[in-house]
Amino acid sequence: MSAEHEVIDLDEHDHRPADSDGTVPDRLVSRRTMNVRLVAALVIGVVLGGAGASELRVSRDERERNASVVLVALPEDSVSGDSGTEVLGVIQLDGQLAVINAGPAPITVGAAAGQRPGIQVRDTGQSKLLRPGGTGWIDVKVRIECSSSTAFESEPLSIRSSVETADRRIREVNYPVAVKGGAWDRAAEMPCAYLSYAGKRGG
Known part of the structure; x- marks a missing residue:
């Protein structure tokens, strides 16, 4: 077992x-x-x-x-000035540039100047802060030679401006301004006609 x-x-x-x-x-x-x-x-x-x-x-x-900087500018209709001088055939206008910030960030537009034979534009030393999509007006002095054939030609006048961007950097920006048929062209028409008439009478 x-x-x-x-x-x-x-x-x-x-x-x-x-x-x-x-x-x-x-x-x-x-x-x-x-x-x-x-x-x-x-x-x-x-x-x-x-x-x-x-x-x-x-x-x-x-x-x-x-x-980024995207500017659009055009002469404003508000223009004043003297009738110029008979000797030089030049008129001086106080004008304005309407400047539109078409970029995505705020900018400050400072000095603005442009010239070509027959016309010279310069700012009066003011600066404008523009929000995106905003419009500002820059006071400018416009000097026009009545005898010049190129002052109001069809090509736009290139305006150079200093712009401070949102990153606090200063940039030089060029933007075209159409002057032919605009406010400065119309404002200069009668004074230049007067100077031409006066010059012929004096001659």
């Missing part, structure tokens, strides 16, 4: 993995933890990289926006 106690029950199974010392499960857990950490680090890196790139893009766009 003692042999019954030595019989091996073949239905009993050891459910542990082949490596009975238990090191395989620990290795698997360690490997899985490492994989999870690597994936997490990769995801965090992608997120941070994307956020950094987005921030750089926003910063770059803001710098470009603050540095």
Whole structure:
């Protein structure tokens, strides 16, 4: 009967993995933890990289926006002045330039000047702060030679202006101003006709 106690029950199974010392499960857990950490680090890196790139893009766009200048200018109808001198055939007008900030950021328009044979324009030393889409008026002195054929030619007059942008930098900007048929052309017509008539009578 003692042999019954030595019989091996073949239905009993050891459910542990082949490596009975238990090191395989620990290795698997360690490997899985490492994989999870690597994936997490990769995801965090992608997120941070994307956020950094987005921030750089926003910063770059803001710098470009603050540095951009788009001006539109035209002579205003408000003009006054004297009738000039008979000897020189020159008239002086007090005029205005309407300046429109067509850019995306506020700007300050300072000195403005332009000239070509027959006409000279210069500002009176004032500056104007213009918000985006805003319009300001710059007082200017206009000198016109009545005998010149190029003063009011069809080509626009290039006005050079100093502009302080939102990033506090000063930039030189050139913008065209149409003068033919405009306020200065109309204001000069009668005084120049008078000077021409007076000159003929004097001759």
